Amino acid sequence: MKRLGVSIYPEKSTMAEDKQYLALASKYGFERVFMCLLSASKPKEELMQEFSDVITFAKAQNMEVVLDVSPAIFEKLAISYDDLSFFHELGADGIRLDLGFDGLKEAKMTNNPYGLKIELNMSNDVDYLPNILTHQGNTDYLIGCHNFYPQKYTGLPYDFFINCSKRFKKYGLKTAAFITSKAATLGPWDINDGLCTLEQHRNLPIHVQAKHLWATGVIDDVIIGNAYASEEELRKLGSLNRHIVELEVELQADSSVLEKQVVLEETHLRRGDITEYMIRSVDVRKKYANQVFEERLAVPQNVGDVFIGNNQFGKYKGELQVVLKDMPEDARKNKVAQVVAEEHFLTEYIKPWSSFTFVLKD
CATH class of the missing domain: 2.40.100.10 (Cyclophilin-like)
Structure with a gap:
């Protein structure tokens, strides 16, 4: 199943704006949310309250929520790799590991008791995934997602992108990549020249970017990297045929x-x-x-x-x-x-x- 997704950045927005955006995206057939936790700076308890509220709202719109995390966030919030209850209590459906660990930690995470999906960074053409599977990672809870690149001229070249993606499709894992909105201005960092995975997409209309990702045959979920896309962009994306050119x-x-x-x-x-x-x-x-x-x-x-x-x-x-x-x-x-x-x-x-x-x- 091919899906559409949006991204939100609670640390740089208001809850009201995020909820309004999620409701609008859901109206046009969007089914997942990328939610950035990388730049979280508030105390753990405050984060839990704010994030759980937005996540609960997204789930009420029938949207799957994946949180973007890094080793630094695990350390900062005193979260153990062996205990992912924090993310479960937030209401998340999964976590995206912006940076990899040692293979064993990822494998352990895929066997968490909460059914949380573990989303791996796909934008490296290395044998990262086989290492996790060698440690008996549970493929039922493994998915992949490429990076986005806020600085122009730093996005992935096409052939490299295809090679990276095939490593995941080889094992039948669900994959995702980012496209960029011309109307949106929010991202995780202060540089935002667009938040796409492929450099060739940076100046293309947003619906053409999505068509291309699906046409490659290696991407299942297409996510708008920056917030907030315009209603017209959401409408156009929602009307696309996701299965044929x-x-x-x-x-x-x-x-x-x-x-x-x-x-x-x-x-x-x-x-x-x-x-x-x-x-x-x-x-x-x-x-x-x-x-x-x-x-x-x-x-x-x-x-x-x-x-x-x-x-x-x-x-x-x-x-x-x-x-x-x-x-x-x-x-x-x-x-x-x-x-x-x-x-x-x-x-x-x-x-x-x-x-x-x-x-x-x-």
């Missing part, structure tokens, strides 16, 4: 009603014997074989353009194609739409026999 398009002004129907109302399937020049959706040509696709002015086929075969195209009439490499004009095809520029790269994730859909640009 969904490309945002702008329709040609002269597209027919029938062509718009083929583009927007069908779930497309890429042909299995692929070509490098286009993504071919061929099932639609069978469905619409008896329909009329009037010819229009031929135009060059540029990357990201969407074409449909017209009446001149014989058996290929009604076939939908997404252009991957520039090609010359072909009078047998009508240009009906264009994939928005920032989503061109998502076509790389439409593999042989992959399903995909189109949605209108907002």
Whole structure:
């Protein structure tokens, strides 16, 4: 199951603001909360009261809560690795270990009597996880989550991110990564150039970041790293298809009603014997074989353009194609739409026999 999450920073916000944000996120289908405990500076008893109140509210919204902790927090709050009752009493569903320990401690934590999930830092391409499993870590309570990177140009490069993530997916563990909001300003530190995992996401629209993480096939939960995202961002994320690639398009002004129907109302399937020049959706040509696709002015086929075969195209009439490499004009095809520029790269994730859909640009 793929989920959406938000982050809150109680040490830098008010309880009222956090609750309002959580309620709004829940309204748009968000199901988990990343809650930072790293910068906690208040006495233990005061922290317990404040955090438990917010956590109780989040749980009432049917949201899972994971607390971000470090060895320094364990020491500061006098919490033993063998006794996680403090986090249980707060009402948390799990704790994220920002820094690793020795493997044995993590393994012991996964066998806690409270059913607390232990979330590991995924952003290191080392054999950290096998070490924990060698110490008989309980995979039923092990999950993974990447870091976010508040300073621009410090986020993970894509190939490194994939390698790190595959280490966790290899064992069937749930994974998570962060995206960044353009509207949000809160984070754990005084530097906040955006709170994303992948550096290439820092300046992309937030919904494109989420689409990309899910398209990689290595991330289950997508979490907004900074607070507070705008309602429009939450709405757009909540409306995404979490399971197949969904490309945002702008329709040609002269597209027919029938062509718009083929583009927007069908779930497309890429042909299995692929070509490098286009993504071919061929099932639609069978469905619409008896329909009329009037010819229009031929135009060059540029990357990201969407074409449909017209009446001149014989058996290929009604076939939908997404252009991957520039090609010359072909009078047998009508240009009906264009994939928005920032989503061109998502076509790389439409593999042989992959399903995909189109949605209108907002």
